[in-house]
Amino acid sequence: MSDRLNDFLLHLSGTLPTDGPSSGDPHRFHWIAVADELEIAAIFHALEHLEGELSPQRRAMLDAALNLIAMRLRDDPELPEELIPRIAALYRRWGDSHPLRHLLLPWLTANGTVEALQEFADLIADDPPSRTAAAAVGFAPLLRHGDFNAEALYPRLLAALQHLSVAALVLDLSNFLFRSGRLQQHPAADVSNQLIDLLGGITTRLGQLEENAELTPEKLQLMRTQVSEGVALAVSLCDALALIGDKNAIGKLNQVLQLSHRQLQCEAAAALARLGVEEGTKHLAEMAKHPVVRLRALKFAEETGGLDAIEEEFKSPVARAEGELALWLSQETQFGLPPHEIELIDERELAWPGYDDLQNCYLFRYAYHMPAGSFQSLGIVGPLTHSFAADLTPWKPEDAYAAFAGWQAEHQDVFESEPAEWQEAQKQLADSLTARLQAEGYHVIQVIKLGYFFGDVRLIAVVRRQDGLPGVAVADLRTTTFYGSEGTDRPIGPHEAYMMHKGREFLANFNPNTYGM
Secondary structure (H helix, E strand, O other), X not given: OOHXXXXXXXXXXXXXXXXXXXXXXXXXXXXXXXXXXXXXXXXXXXXXXXOOOOOHHHHHHHHHHHHHHHHHHHHOOOOOOOHHHHHHHHHHHHOOOOOOHHHHHHHHHHHOOHHHHHHHHHHHXXXXXOOHHHHHHHHHHHHHOOOOOHHHHOOHHHHHHHOHHHHHHHHHHHHHHHHOOOOOOOOOHHHHHHHHHHHHHHHHHHHXXXXXXXXXXXXXXXXXXXXXXXXXHHHHHHHHHHHHOOHHHHHHHHHHOOOXXXXXXXXXHHHHHHOOOHHHHHHHHHHOOOHHHHHHHHHHHHHOOOHXXXXXXXXXXXXXXXXXXXXXXXXXXXXXXXXXXXXXXXXXXXXXXXXXXOEEEEEEEEEEEEOOEEEEEEEEEOOOOEEOOOOOOOOOHHHHHXXXXXXXXXXXXXXXXXXXXXXXXXXXXXXXXXXXXXXXXXXXXXXXXXXXXXXXXXXXXXXXXOOOOEEEEEEOOOXXXXXXXXXXXXXXXXXXXXXXXXXXXXXXXXXXXXOOO
């Protein structure tokens, strides 16, 4: 047994403390990503005999090991044949309550042999992970690699359609394999009646959820989860039924058009258009009027030959940019829903850091109106799609572009450091610049950081001006620039202010006529 393997097994078993002095470098076990077959077999044997509760340290180690072996199999899928049924047996023995058992699934799909794929299909059909995100880990290798026998998964994998956590994943994989030509017949073609019934049930359920207006916060969160799962499955069903070409689905697809969820309306309309139903083409043209689904509607219309049915104003570059920002804002990581208002306030070409050619830049004002109050800001579409949590509407378009450029641009000679990281010389420089701000009449509330810009150093601080106006001061060795916070109840803070400051300098170098400094 190699020293590295012995070291890992001792830590995993708890013989050596995983958080003690002997644990050393956190990357010490990265060799597992290139482990040989004997080492993998030994690690797996240890996993089979792993006993006791998982402490946070042992869980972190196990998490890393399972992921590293999946990486190893992704690059070199060879696995001792006798391990495959043992992997499935361990998955079942760990049970759904085990926090990491889903990480065994990509071992099977990355291996890609007929036996491994059959085991995977059995596990997903009989005992899938209860969370879609966890199950997706096992499906991912099948979407990345083309060198496996896709037929080995079917028809067994279709039995998993009864499980909501994996039904959409199964259909998405099936749609992908058929669309990419890996399978000559859609694997779910023989169960299209089941898919139609499933779509009808999901549509009815989503309709009921839309009518449920009186919700507590707890019920609202549960409803959002149910809607998210239902929408994902309905989208996959619409795609699958269109690919199969079963016209018996037309009635259920028309029912989907009655839901208020615009993404689903787009999916159902596209499926109808693919089935030769004119109503689908007309509905896509209507959907193109709504920014949040405009790009999807245009894509589907182009694929189905219905682009001419859409009015020109909704196909323009500005309309597409508006759609891109609305879609970005509606993501769960942003606001989670499309803006109630959105309008173009500026459009121009700019030389942009990191790009050789001029970039078309679009600046939109958007707004949300909620029971707790309204929020508005500016968002950019062009070299990036982005917005800030702060309100940029009081600022000129040139300043807004600068803030986005400062946020995006990266260079090894442009960086920041916070007070906790400062050496003595940096502390002295910060003290000197703070004293100068005070001499200039600023009341320094908090020093935030030092910014380094190609050898130039500046202090960023939250301040109050002599006239009482709060804001942010950026002071270098020569000048002080003040960024006020008037005009909004969500003003930019020190970080956004400094992004704007350094973005002005970036854009001035590329666009001297616009940003002459």
